[in-house]
Amino acid sequence: MESTWKKLFNRKSAGLWIFVGAGLIVAVLLAVFASPWASSSPDGLDKTAEEKGFVEKAEQKEPAWKHSPVPGYAMPGVKNEKVATGLSGLVGVLITLAVAVAVGLLAYGLGRLMTRKKADGDTQAQTLET
Amino acid sequence: MHIPDGFLDPKTWGTLSVASAGTTGYALYKMREKMDEKMIPLLGITAAFIFAAQMLNFPVAGGTSGHFLGAILAFVLLGAWPGFLVMVVVLLVQCLFFADGGLTALGANIFNMAIVGGLLSYFLLALARKPLSKAIGEKSSLLVATAFFSWLSVVMASAACSIELAVSGTAPFATVFTAMVGVHSIIGIGEAIITTVVVAVVLQARPDLVNAYKGSAVAPVPMGGEEVA
Numbered sequence: 554m555e556s557t558w559k560k561l562f563n564r565k566s567a568g569l570w571i572f573v574g575a576g577l578i579v580a581v582l583l584a585v586f587a588s589p590w591a592s593s594s595p596d597g598l599d600k601t602a603e604e605k606g607f608v609e610k611a612e613q614k615e616p617a618w619k620h621s622p623v624p625g626y627a628m629p630g631v632k633n634e635k636v637a638t639g640l641s642g643l644v645g646v647l648i649t650l651a652v653a654v655a656v657g658l659l660a661y662g663l664g665r666l667m668t669r670k671k672a673d674g675d676t677q678a679q680t681l682e683t
Numbered sequence: 684m685h686i687p688d689g690f691l692d693p694k695t696w697g698t699l700s701v702a703s704a705g706t707t708g709y710a711l712y713k714m715r716e717k718m719d720e721k722m723i724p725l726l727g728i729t730a731a732f733i734f735a736a737q738m739l740n741f742p743v744a745g746g747t748s749g750h751f752l753g754a755i756l757a758f759v760l761l762g763a764w765p766g767f768l769v770m771v772v773v774l775l776v777q778c779l780f781f782a783d784g785g786l787t788a789l790g791a792n793i794f795n796m797a798i799v800g801g802l803l804s805y806f807l808l809a810l811a812r813k814p815l816s817k818a819i820g821e822k823s824s825l826l827v828a829t830a831f832f833s834w835l836s837v838v839m840a841s842a843a844c845s846i847e848l849a850v851s852g853t854a855p856f857a858t859v860f861t862a863m864v865g866v867h868s869i870i871g872i873g874e875a876i877i878t879t880v881v882v883a884v885v886l887q888a889r890p891d892l893v894n895a896y897k898g899s900a901v902a903p904v905p906m907g908g909e910e911v912a
Contacts, residue, residue: 560720569721572889576728584735592740592748597866598684598844600747605862607690607853614689617786624782626738641781642738646731648780653730653772656711657723660768664715 557661577650584642588626589635684844684867685777685792688785692851699847700790706798707771714764722765725892729757730769732881734776741873749870752840754801755808755833756878759825760885762894763805770797791847800840808832812895822886825896826879833878834871841867 560566595603602608623629623641631637691699733753740748753773758766774792777783784792808828815824845863849856886893 557720561723566721568889569724569892572892573724573728576732580728580732580735583732584738588735588738591738591750592742594740594742594746594748596684596740596748596750597743597841597863597870598686600745600866601859601862602690605854605858607848610853611687611689611785614687616782617688618779618782621780621782623780626781626783638738642735645738645776645781646735649734649773649776650727650731652776653769654723654727656768656772657718657726660711660714661718661720661723663711664718667715 577646580646581643584646585639588642589638684795684841684863685774685784686788686795686844686847688787690785690851690853691788691791691847692853693787695847695851696787696791699794700787703771703790703793703798706802707768707793710764710767710771714768717762717764722761725761726765726769726772729760729766730772733757733769734773736877737773737777743866743869743873747866749867749873751877752796752800752833752837752874753878754796754840755804755829755836755874756881758801758805759808759829759878759882759895760893763802765894766805767797767801770801791844795840795843795847799843800836804832804836804839807835809895821896825886825893826883829882830875830879834868834875837867837871837874838864 594600599608602611623644626641626645627634627637628640628644629637631640733751733756736751736753738750740750743749754766754770757769760766761769771793774784774789774796778786778789778792811832812824812828815828818824819827841863842860845856845860848854848859848863853859882893886896890896
């Protein structure tokens with residue numbers, strides 16, 4: 554992993570980190586300060602469900618997953634609605650970032666594992682030939 | 684258009700869960716080939732940005748709102764399989780942490796928004812770009828295709844959603860299809876504007892980080908230098 558570390562953190566990759574940092578700042582600003590002012594009208598599917606009379610199919614149903622820590626993008630225990638939404642946005646951005654990085658590391662690890670196996674196989678084949 | 688629990692019948696959500704899980708596994712497997720170090724932070728930041736942008740519901744006609752989807756954005760910036768996984772991560776986090784979209788409908792939501800609105804729409808975008816690039820140039824063709832296919836991705840995703848609702852016996856096909864595709868063809872305009880602006884900004888700042896743009900064919904700056912032994 555040391556060489557991976559060196560490849561990601563060196564002078565040449567400074568531009569990448571500026572880009573990533575700027576993107577993260579934009580994401581946090583949008584999630585924290587813009588989301589409390591987003592439209593609270595039902596979205597296209599919810600509105601269709603209301604108008605066509607099948608919205609109660611979801612309302613009558615117990616959710617299959619009951620452990621969402623922040624249901625409906627409102628931080629529980631925070632009275633001010635706008636603050637609750639903004640905080641949920643901050644938490645969401647950080648969690649999404651972490652999960653996506655974890656998936657990236659998984660794919661990266663998988664790739665390295667498989668290329669190493671292949672390289673090992675190649676050297677073995679060579680030794681057999683000689 | 685995150686489907687909650689209760690809208691789809693078990694045969695529909697079951698089938699789509701299997702299809703989406705399979706595609707996700709295949710995406711992880713395919714992605715390892717092109718995976719380099721710098722893809723890791725890019726996956727993170729793209730997913731985080733899309734999550735944030737999806738929170739910003741904008742009003743459309745008649746007391747309805749719409750929000751950004753971001754599938755074409757993720758695909759254009761990162762390429763097909765990493766883009767797909769970014770969408771899966773966003774939908775998974777929304778479902779598990781924010782109760783946005785039901786757990787039983789997660790497979791259907793991935794199918795609509797990451798397979799139909801993602802893989803399929805991006806495939807059509809890639810097909811259209813070849814002749815388009817010849818006609819109007821690489822950069823303009825990317826922006827024009829991004830605008831049109833991000834609109835189409837939202838419309839196609841809403842069409843898939845309508846078909847699932849009809850197959851589940853939740854609503855008659857013609858009714859739900861007309862309503863869903865109608866409102867999402869308006870929401871799609873917002874999608875096209877946001878996606879095109881973001882792609883244009885990244886093209887300006889770091890064209891080498893736009894996977895679908897090959898105009899900067901000057902080999903991407905190598906990260907680090909020495910090869911892994």
